Amino acid sequence: MAQLPSSDLNALDARAREIFREIVEAYLTTGEPVGSRTLSKLGGVGLSAASIRNTMADLAQLGLLDAPHAMAGRRPTQIGLRFFVDSLLQLGDVPEDEKREIDARIARAGSNPQDVMGAASELLSGLAGGAGLVVTPERDAPIRHAEIVSIGAGQALLVLVFEDNQIENRVLATPADLPPTALIEAANFLNARFKGKTLNDIRSEASAALSRDRAALDQAAAKLIESGLVEWSGEDPTAGRSLIVRGRANLLADPQALADLELARRLFDDLEKTRELIQVLDLAKAGEAVRVFIGSENPLFSLSGSSLIVAPYMNAERRVVGALGVIGPTRLNYARVIPVVDYTARAVGRVLESERKRGT
Incomplete structure (x- = not known):
C-alpha cells in the first residue's frame, strides 16, 4: 500500500493540511482539478491565491497532488487520497x-x-x-441429503440439500462413459459419511474419509467422489458462493x-x-x-x-x-x-x- 514516509507527513503544518483537505473535498465533490484562485474564493483557508499556490507546489513535491496538464489545477494522487482517508477524513453517522x-x-x-x-x-x-x-x-447449516445426477456426457450435478431447506447445485466433470451405478454409489457414500455435517466439518474430514474407504469403492465412484469432495469441501475458496x-x-x-x-x-x-x-x-x-x-x-x-x-x-x-x-x-x-x-x-x-x- 503506497504511503508517505512519516517524516514527510510530520513536515506538513496545519496550514498545509487544511489546504490539502480543502483541495481533496472540492475534488471529491466536482471531479475537477482545483486551482489556487478557486480555493482562495472558497473562504475556508483565508489566504491569497499566491500563498495557496506556493503550498500546493510543496504538496505536489511530496506526491500528494498532481495536475492532469500544465495549465490545470491540482488534484489528489492515489497517495494523497490514502493520506486523506487515513489522517484527515472526518466520518459522520448514517442519517x-x-x-x-x-x-x-x-x-x-x-x-x-x-x-x-x-x-x-x-x-x-x-x-x-x-x-x-x-x-x-458459505453454508453453515448441516447437510440433510446429497444426490448426484447425470446432466449429459462428461457432466454430473451434485445437489446439496441443507437442514435450513436451502439447496445448492454444483456441476462436476465426469468421464463420458461413467456408468449410472457409479453415481448411485458415490451419492450413497456422501450421505453415509457426511449427512448432518457442515461444510466446515467436511473440509477437515473429506480427504481422510476417502482414503479410508477407497478400497471398498468402485474405481469410477471413487474418482467421482474425489471430484465432488473438491467442490464440496471448499478447496476452491469461492466454491458454493x-x-x-x-x-x-x-x-x-x-x-x-x-x-x-x-x-x-x-x-x-x-x-x-x-x-x-x-x-x-x-x-x-x-x-x-x-x-x-x-x-x-x-x-x-x-x-x-x-x-x-x-x-x-x-x-x-x-x-x-x-x-x-x-x-x-x-x-x-x-x-x-x-x-x-x-x-x-x-x-x-x-x-x-x-x-x-x-x-x-
Whole structure:
C-alpha cells in the first residue's frame, strides 16, 4: 500500500493540511482539478491565491497532488487520497432516515439469504452511488441429503440439500462413459459419511474419509467422489458462493468514466471476474472494520483507477461469513460511503441472527 514516509507527513503544518483537505473535498465533490484562485474564493483557508499556490507546489513535491496538464489545477494522487482517508477524513453517522431505509429494505427481503444479499447490494448501489457488491455466505447449516445426477456426457450435478431447506447445485466433470451405478454409489457414500455435517466439518474430514474407504469403492465412484469432495469441501475458496453486483450503470454516471471509456471498459471487465472479486472481498474477512482500497492498492482494479470500500458481515455466532461493499471512482464520497457500508454490514448480520433465532 503506497504511503508517505512519516517524516514527510510530520513536515506538513496545519496550514498545509487544511489546504490539502480543502483541495481533496472540492475534488471529491466536482471531479475537477482545483486551482489556487478557486480555493482562495472558497473562504475556508483565508489566504491569497499566491500563498495557496506556493503550498500546493510543496504538496505536489511530496506526491500528494498532481495536475492532469500544465495549465490545470491540482488534484489528489492515489497517495494523497490514502493520506486523506487515513489522517484527515472526518466520518459522520448514517442519517436516521437512511438507517430506517436500510433496515426496512433488508427486512422486506424475507428469510432467503440470496434475497437478503440481493437487497443489500441494490440499496448500497443506490445510497453510495457506485456498484454494490455482496458475497453470499458459505453454508453453515448441516447437510440433510446429497444426490448426484447425470446432466449429459462428461457432466454430473451434485445437489446439496441443507437442514435450513436451502439447496445448492454444483456441476462436476465426469468421464463420458461413467456408468449410472457409479453415481448411485458415490451419492450413497456422501450421505453415509457426511449427512448432518457442515461444510466446515467436511473440509477437515473429506480427504481422510476417502482414503479410508477407497478400497471398498468402485474405481469410477471413487474418482467421482474425489471430484465432488473438491467442490464440496471448499478447496476452491469461492466454491458454493456467489457474487451479487447491482448498480453497474452508476459507474457510467461519473464524468471521468465517460471521458475515459477505456477505463470504464476495464472496470466492467473486472466486475465479470467473479472468482477474483470474491477473493478480493474476502480480504475484509480478516477483521471487523471497513477496509478501503484505492486504485492500484487492489491489483484487480489497478488498471481501472477505482476505489473499493468493503466490510465483513457476521452470522449469529459472531463469525465472519461474508463481505459486502461498494466500488466506484476514486473520487467516491468516502465520508458518506464508509458509514453506509459499515451500517449495511451490521444490518445484514442482524437479519441473519434473527433468522437463526426464528428457526430454533
